[in-house]
Amino acid sequence: xxxxxxxxxxxxxxxxxxxxxxxxxxxxxxxxxxxxxxxxxxxxxxxxxxxxxxxxxxxxxxxxxxxxxxxxxxxxxxxxxxxxxxxxxxxxxxxxxxxxxxxxxxxxxxxxxxxx
Amino acid sequence: xxxxxxxxxxxxxxxxxxxxxxxxxxxxxxxxxxxxxxxxxxxxxxxxxxxxxxxxxxxxxxxxxxxxxxxxxxxxxxxxxxxxxxxxxxxxxxxxxxxxxxxxxxxxxxxx
Numbered sequence: 275x276x277x278x279x280x281x282x283x284x285x286x287x288x289x290x291x292x293x294x295x296x297x298x299x300x301x302x303x304x305x306x307x308x309x310x311x312x313x314x315x316x317x318x319x320x321x322x323x324x325x326x327x328x329x330x331x332x333x334x335x336x337x338x339x340x341x342x343x344x345x346x347x348x349x350x351x352x353x354x355x356x357x358x359x360x361x362x363x364x365x366x367x368x369x370x371x372x373x374x375x376x377x378x379x380x381x382x383x384x385x386x387x388x389x390x
Numbered sequence: 391x392x393x394x395x396x397x398x399x400x401x402x403x404x405x406x407x408x409x410x411x412x413x414x415x416x417x418x419x420x421x422x423x424x425x426x427x428x429x430x431x432x433x434x435x436x437x438x439x440x441x442x443x444x445x446x447x448x449x450x451x452x453x454x455x456x457x458x459x460x461x462x463x464x465x466x467x468x469x470x471x472x473x474x475x476x477x478x479x480x481x482x483x484x485x486x487x488x489x490x491x492x493x494x495x496x497x498x499x500x501x502x
Contacts, residue, residue, distance in 0.1 A: 278433070309492075317434075317480065317492040330489045364433050376422045376441045379490065381433035 276301065278367050278382035286388045292353040295385045299346050299367030305329075306348040307379060308340060311362040320363075323348050324370070352387075360389045392417040394483045396493035403471045404501050411466040411496045413481030423464040424482040424490070425455055434480060440464060451475070471500045 279298045287293050299306050307330075308320040319332040323342035342348045346367075352359055366379035394415045403409045415421055422441055426434040438449025445457045455466045466479060481493040 280433075307490075316494040319489055319491075322489065332489075366434075376439070376484070378424070378436050378439060380436060381426070383431075383433045386431075 278365060278380055280363075280365055280382035280385050282385060283383065284386045284388075286390065287355050288390050289355055289357060291355050292351065293355060293387060295350045295352075295363055295365075295387075297348045297350070297365035297367075297382060299348070299365075300380055303367035303369055303380075304346050305368045305370055305377075306342055306346065307366045307368075308348070308350050309364045309366065310334075311364055311384070312360075317364070320350065355389045357389050360387060362386050392483055392485050392491055394481055394491050394493045396479075396481055396496045398496050399494075400497045400499065402499045402501065405473050406470050409468050409471040409475070409498065409500070411479050411481075411498060413464045413466065413493060415462050415464060415481075415483040417483060417485035419485040421457075421462075421464075422484045423455075423457065424484075425449065425453070425464075425466050426480045426482065426492075427451075428478040428480065428495075430477075437466070437479075471498075473500050473502050476500045 281296045305324045307322040310318045322330040326342045337353045340350045362384045364384045366381045368377040368379045424439045425437040428434045437453050438447050440447045440457045448454045453468050478495045478497050480495050482490050484490040
């Protein structure tokens with residue numbers, strides 16, 4: 275069974291631009307969570323989608339948004355990029371909504387975003 | 391509110407020696423605990439989890455973890471470390487009804 279895939283793997287943008295990242299979960303998984311990983315802040319939860327609905331949201335500004343499609347693929351968008359948005363963005367998929375179950379989250383390889 | 395702490399930023403161990411990576415947690419309900427490992431330029435890989443039952447959980451690559459309710463700990467262990475175990479390790483907790491919380495990570499260095 276194929277794992278979680280994320281595209282693109284690397285991205286370089288300039289301040290003020292916007293970016294869209296994509297995540298395809300493991301087949302059959304309906305939940306997708308997004309995380310931001312930086313050396314200083316560690317792994318920070320952005321949001322979780324389950325059955326096309328946002329179930330949980332972390333403490334990030336409104337510039338960060340996401341959506342999930344009927345095939346469970348998810349996209350994350352960051353508008354008006356700032357230097358501090360440079361990070362590794364990870365998505366994780368699980369069978370069901372993580373708060374309601376003990377399902378394991380399986381992570382993709384991440385998208386390395388650099389903002390210049 | 392739930393939280394998880396990994397008190398050591400870095401753990402150094404010689405190859406062949408046992409290793410321990412520490413994790414403590416705080417939750418209001420029953421804890422569901424996870425360990426993940428991250429190699430450079432890779433996503434997190436699942437190692438093991440504790441949901442209920444036996445306090446000693448065995449996982450991938452020879453790792454195991456012991457759930458200790460009285461000490462609210464879930465330390466990761468391996469009897470004999472390998473150089474290839476060098477990586478960043480994350481402990482995570484979920485008590486149901488809340489999103490999963492990850493620790494800050496512990497970097498493990500195994501010296502040959």
